[in-house]
Amino acid sequence: MSVQDDLMTVQRCLDDLSRSVSRLEQEIGSGGIDIRRVRTDADHLRESVALLRETAPRVTSSGRPDLVPIPDTPYDDTLWTDSDDEGLGARDRHAP
Template identity: 60%
Template structure:
């Protein structure tokens, strides 16, 4: 990451004032975001257990979950509207 930051600095200096405007600000911001992402990944890697579960053997199939064809209990949805469609008792403008 340090090499990337140094390279962006060098390219920005070589490009001159006419090119070192908004475009390089975006590249610099993207570089900083990338640096933060790498730091987060490193932190997450150190928080993981020391003995991760072994990888699945090649060709292993994931466990299947059966989803029933019976309709859901409608009483579960009495307190919600149809998302994106509005309420049943009101009209769209």
């Protein structure tokens, strides 16, 4: 099962949970703190799964995630002009 399939299964379960909570609200009433907490928790789960679906890796038809090409050209040296060499200390100072 792929990640997208698992996320769809979770979404269906959340839909079932939402319907069940709605039925409980009709039977019990929506004024109690317990049922409001359950409704809020279910809504938070729905939002969390939606965020997870946005960030989950997309799988192409070949069954592999989309690859991001990394160029072989060297980085521009001006990117590093304002930094020290990590682990070597500053250029104008000596180690004790």
